[in-house]
Amino acid sequence: MTADEPVITATVAGTYLLDSEPAVVMFDSGATHSFVSRTFINRLGCSIGKLAGPMVVEVADNRTIYVTDVYRGYTLDFSGVEFPIDLIPIAKRDLCVIVGMDWLDAFDAEIHCRRKQMAPPARLNQLQMEQVRNIVAEEFNNAFNELIPGVTNDIINQVKALLVERLAAIPGGELSAPPVRDSA
Template identity: 30%
Template sequence: GPYEGYSYPVCTSCGRRHPGECRRAAGTCFKCGQTGHLQKDCKKNTAATTSGQADKKPGASGRVFAITEDHATKTSGIITGTLFIYGHVVCVLFDTGATHSVISSVFASCVTTTPTLLDHVLCISTPMKDSVRITHVYRDLLLQFDDKIRAINALPLDMFEFDIFLGMDWLTEHHAMIDCRSYRVIFGDIHA
């Protein structure tokens, strides 16, 4: 049936809403999810520059508006909820203001799929920074909606309160309609 949105309780450690254990309280790196270092010192920060793509000029652009739960609650056209990817529970944001679908860099490190190199550098505008350069994409990740499985191509992005943003690229491809009054996402081909 249609997907119902909801939000998580406020975390007593960090004051934000998120699923599972608080990454701040656990002392894990926000980039890779491991302990013993901070995001600014993470070895994964150098991965994008070793790809050979760092010197290329951006070939396309996009935008992602709601990076945090606070931004999401202040932005119209957004519904949050929980889905599954490969058995992992993921906190998902359906965002009509985002041109592309994205996956949290921390959550992406839990997925067994290896990202592939984009043909061009993609610059994504976010409310947290002017723009972020993206060089890789996670292709054909399998999202589970009740008994339906749907694929997603997601760009890795540093974000902490959501695991996945489903942007207009994905929503359009899957004929989704967002009913803001009842906080539901309805798929045009749900009975296919």
């Protein structure tokens, strides 16, 4: 790409939770970093840190600003899963948060331009699958070790084999072995 070629960026906006507070968030592939409006962050009453060095930021109206502050360790809720995010404060009226490539790249998130939607970050799908596997494994263990007295290990293994077969259809699907009961 040369300096004369236009840069194509994608943006999608919506309302998300930032540290449990509703915020208008724009996901912007043209932003190198993630930003927060000073007005919004002041409502949260959080402490500020310093960047390793000053950063030059070109804002939408072709102004250049210098920033030195950063808010670290916030959480952005995406479909019920919290993701860490660091935010650089800037003066912005219409948006609370701009999520840039630092976050989009870190979580392998995708902007779907045609649908004007954010695809769930890849880590979200992995986290949800892990939660499903854990719930299934726990329910399996509870059902056969506590709720059904007199079930033999042979029956447990047959049911487990069936569940493992069904879970294999799910990417990353697996089931931990239930504890074996004494047959006495």
